[in-house]
Amino acid sequence: MKIKTLTVSEVNNYIKKILDNDFILNNLSIRGEISNLKYHSSGHIYFSLKDENSKVNCIMFKSKSFDLDIVLQEGMSVIVSGRASVYTANGTFQIYCDRIEQEGLGELHIKFEKLKEKLSREGYFEDEFKKPLPKNPYRIGVVTSETGAAIQDIINVVRRRNTKVDIVLYPALVQGDGAYKTVIEGIEYFNKKKSVDVIIIGRGGGSMEELWNFNEEPLAYAIFKSEIPIVSAVGHEVDFTISDFVADFRAATPSQAAEVVVPLEENQYNQISEYKERLSFIISDRLREEKQKVKNLEKILSLNSPSNRIANAYLEIDNLKEKIEKIIEFKIKSSKEKIFSLNNILNAHNPLNIIAKGYAIIEDGTGKVVKSKEFFEGTTEIKISMEDGYVKGNFTPIEKGGFYYGKERKL
Known part of the structure; x- marks a missing residue:
């Protein structure tokens, strides 16, 4: 047949x-x-x-x-x-x-919601624990399949945006039983090596079953404990996984993750130029300030230089000398006037001046001035001082008399 x-x-x-x-x-x-x-x-x-x-x-x-x-x-x-x-x-x-x-x-959806509620209650989704992404990363770590479309999309976007950024791939399984364990290994590898500035984990779109590895609790813990910022880029824009909620940043697609993480090279150059201009202005302004400070210090040094201080000291000495001379002159003049005044007083009370008027001073044998007639009782040795000298001799009183209102009277 x-x-x-x-x-x-x-x-x-x-x-x-x-x-x-x-x-x-x-x-x-x-x-x-x-x-x-x-x-x-x-x-x-x-x-x-x-x-x-x-x-x-x-x-x-x-x-x-x-x-x-x-x-x-x-x-x-x-x-x-x-x-x-x-x-x-x-x-x-x-x-x-x-x-x-x-x-x-469905069962998977129920499981997803329960885990999401548990992790949310434990604070794994809180903004306070999310690390900021580096502004200018030098190396990007990617944990995904080496044969998938995700890594190609990331490479294309990164190379288009910035040729200076390195990409380090840690090949991982992104589908199938236990695939999430290789993603955890990639995260731990980069954290141990400290060789990248940020990590992107993810894969392309798929069903909930195909994306389920990114809903596993151990992976959520690994993302949360990572010291390096992590961007989750799983599936398409409408797809949400537990990794998206725990990660420091959620990107709708792997391509968007690359755009978020890598700055445009042109913008970096513009920023460097702006920083250069600002730095130049700051340096110039600082130099002007320092030059002015030097000038001010020069003025201060000039005013306080040893030669100026010596010159000022000489001036001060001259001033003090002049002041002392004036004080001495004043002192001498004052002393002269005082001496003159005392001399006048002395002259006014000088016995010799009185003698010159015809008076005499009578002293006993010891040089004591005789002031009373009672001294003379009998023959007494006396000394009579006059204008041109003195005479000594014995004196015997003949009569004792007295004075009353300028007229002689007998006592």
């Missing part, structure tokens, strides 16, 4: 006919969890429906999505009504959805 050879199109069309004519496959109601969800710009909705062991691709056309009264989300548990068929262009088996009803949150 000869077997007929069919084309690929014929096979796909045959399978499609069988599926389209099957009553059960044309009236399906399937329970499962949504993953790999995508709202297409055309209005169609693409996603996978999965359970613990299997998954099937689904599509809801724009015309059917108008009647959808819920917003589909990753991890959402739903009941899908529709039919199974084959897209003959690529032989894809998929469910064409007519109606979708929410049944409840």
Whole structure:
């Protein structure tokens, strides 16, 4: 029996006919969890429906999505009504959805929310613990798959923005059981080596299951304990993981992470020029200030130089000399006047002046002035001093008399 050879199109069309004519496959109601969800710009909705062991691709056309009264989300548990068929262009088996009803949150989503709530309660998401990103990093550490699109996107963006920044890749697994452990190893490696200024961890987009390694609790702890700032760039803009919340900065995509971390080289040169100009101004201004200080010090030194001080000392000596001379002159003059005055007084009381008027001084033998007539009792030795000299001799009184109001009277 000869077997007929069919084309690929014929096979796909045959399978499609069988599926389209099957009553059960044309009236399906399937329970499962949504993953790999995508709202297409055309209005169609693409996603996978999965359970613990299997998954099937689904599509809801724009015309059917108008009647959808819920917003589909990753991890959402739903009941899908529709039919199974084959897209003959690529032989894809998929469910064409007519109606979708929410049944409840999926297990992964529940697990995600519980861990998120726990870490939030413990303070792992607080801004006070987030480290600032370096403004001008020299080396960037990247922890991701060496064959994925993420590292290529990062390299392209970094090289376009700045040719002076080095990129160091730590190859890690970003999908599959236990892949998060290699991401932790990368973080610990860079923290041990201290060879980079910032770390980017991440991968491209995918379903919640494919991104789940970035929702693991041990990885969250490793990110939090890192001494080097970490940027989380997991999936697309609509994708959120625990790593995004714990990291110091969350980037929507790996490309955005590179843009955030790496400054434009042109801006750096402009900033350097600005700093150079400001520094030059500061130095010039400082030099002017210091020169003025030197001039002021020169003036002070000039005023206080030894030669000036000596000259000033001579002037001070001359002034003191002149002052002393005036004091001496005044003292001499004052003394002369005093001597003159005393001399006048002395002259006024000088006995010799009295004698010159015709008076005499009588002294006894001992030189004592005789003031009373009672001295003379008998013959007495006396000395009589007059203007031109004195005479000595014995005197014998003949009569004793007295004076009364200027007239002689006998006593």
